[in-house]
Amino acid sequence: MLQAEFNQALAARAAQVEAFLSEAFAAPxxxxxxxxxxxxxxxxxxxxxNGGKRFRPFLVLETARLFGAPDRSALYVAGALECVHCYSLIHDDLPAMDNDDMRRGQPTVHKAFDEATAILAGDSLLTFAFDLVSDKANGLPGDTRAELVNLLARAAGLGGMAGGQALDLAAATAKPDENGVVTLQAMKTGALIRFGCEAGAVLAGAPMADKKRMRSFGETIGLAFQLADDLLDVTQTAAAMGKATGKDAGAGKGTLVSLHGEDWARGELDRLVARGEETLQLYQPRSQMLCEAARFVANRQS
Structure with missing residues (x-):
């Protein structure tokens, strides 16, 4: 029952974010x-x-709801996070990075247009994200907007997603050990997921203890998200995923799945879900949708 309710909530939030961004892009x-x-x-x-689950903005919106933040204000931050995520996908797909032709079952931006336009589209989305977070129209106090700008910059930049991508590119030649793999994944994938959970508490003006708890939850499900992604990369087809699979193994990149095997990975996903649920126990039953989000991350098939 909860899974069906979660699926409906995820789809509804995705439609909400897509409508918000569609309106923002159509503006003069x-x-x-x-x-x-x-x-x-x-x-x-x-x-x-172009579709997509909009999971990261879902985390912003649901965490904001948990702490009583206005939905309209949360939409600006959720939309900003999706802009950063999509910018990263556009740039990751470029020939100089992962060199992918398909994304979400469609030609990647550099294939549909050209490489220069893809670079500029990514650049524009990154800067537009900070436009949304800093815009007075989002109704957030100035100090809250400043805090969110700072958190998003650090999640997306040198010590977060961009730095993680640099480590990932280097991993093709300089094989990281297990700690190195965990660090890489926490930066490349986990940083934006962590921001999504923490940002909802920040924009609601929640106490520091709540911000730290949501940050911890985000770190946990960020680890689970990448672990599940690595598992899908070796168990699913490109048609099911809407993108190329098996690329890490082909490039000789180490993952936790390649180090420990599929059975260990499934057991670790169960442990991470349990840790996430324990982190949110204080907020039950209001945190049920976020707990279901952790289970969704671990059990997803695409």
């Missing part, structure tokens, strides 16, 4: 802008409004 040039080039906007829409 804002105050301070000169013009929004049509080809660039088409590439952005192709890279963002």
């Amino acid at each position: 040039a804002l105050d301070g802008e000169i013009e929004r080039p049509s080809t660039l906007m088409a590439a952005i829409r192709h890279g963002v409004l």
Whole structure:
């Protein structure tokens, strides 16, 4: 019953975020802008409004709801996080990075347009994310907007997602040990998921103890998300995933699945889900959807 309720909530939140971003991309040039080039906007829409579960913005919206934040304010932050995530996918797919032709079952942005447009689309999405978080129209107090900008910058940048991608590229030649793999994955994948959980508490003005608890929950499910992703990479087909699979093994990159095996990975996912549920025990029953999100991460098939 809870799984069906979660699936409905995830789909509803995805539609909400997609509608918000579609409206934001359709807006004319804002105050301070000169013009929004049509080809660039088409590439952005192709890279963002192309399906996807919108799991990271879901975490923002559900955590914000848990702590009583206004839904409209949370939408700005959720939309910003999705912009950062989609920018990373557009750039990751480039020939200089992962060199992928398909994403979510469609041609990647550099294939549908060209490499230069894909780079600019990613650049634009990253900066637009900070536009959304810092915009007074989101209704958040100035100090809250500043805190969120700082958290998002650190999750997306040198010591977060971008740094993790650099470590991932280096892993093809300099094989990391298990601690190195965990660090890489916590940065490349986990940092934005951690932000999604912590941001909901921040924009609600929750006490520091709650922010730390949600940050811990985000770190836990971030580990689970990447572990499940690595498991799917060796067990699912490209058609099921909507993107190429088996690339880490082909490139000789180490993962926790390659180090310990599929059975260990499934057991570790169960342990991470249990840890996440324990972290949120204080908020039950209001945190049921977030606990279900942890189970979704561990059990997803695509």
